[in-house]
Amino acid sequence: MLGEGILRGLAETARNFAGSFVSKERMTTVEYPEERIPTMENARVFPFLVYDGADWEAGLRCVACQICEKECPPKCIYIEKSKDKKPDYVGKPQIYPARFDIDISVCMSCQICVEVCPFEAIKMDTQFELSTDDRFGGLLYDKKELARSNEYYHEIHPTEAAEVDARLAGEKLKSEAKAKAAADAAAAKAAAAAPVAKQAEAAPAVNPAETAPKAKPAGGGE
Secondary structure, X not given: OOOHHXXXXXXXXXXXXHHOXXXXXXXXXXXXXXXXXXXXXXXXXXXXXXXXXXXXXHHEOOOOOOHHHHHOOOOOEEEEEEEEEEEOOOOOEEEEEEEXXXXXXXXXXXXXXXXXXXXXXXXXXXXXXXXXXXXXHHHEEOHHHHEEEHHHHHHHOHHHHHHHHHHHHHHHHHHXXXXXXXXXXXXXXXXXXXXXXXXXXXXXXXXXXXXXXXXXXXXXXX
């Protein structure tokens, strides 16, 4: 029947309108900001940078690879690499961002930066109350303003954060096992070479004059 979908929609609207007077479940209006709807776990607003430990600057997971900066559609991410290195979460020396800014007035919350990050360093926040009267400086966030602890990440995205932590822990174990295997191989090689070196040191020195063949006397007499 032509227009059946429209009639169903109007009927649902009328049912909600009438039901809102007698049923709280049909109340769709929330008295914000006094009342707030719980944020869904998969909600996303603007990105933030994850750090591990108590020191946000030392614990930043970002290694300034600049992939998110290159892949960002509106080009609202600005990164400058450091000149030195610091250990990452597996203890490997890495470059870190000397500057990491996001202009959230330009950000379109597409989450592409999160998807392309190979270090699980950038995630999407659920905080949306970011109004300011400073159109430019107030909406340009630097790395300190963007930094959020891994505990905060677990609070807003518990399922996703648990999966990320499990994956990073597995990678760390693999890295440690690989380093231990390399150290054991080097130790075994050194142990195998030690007896040969000691035997070479213990062998008596040979005088070249004693090993040289003696010349026969002139005249051929025996």
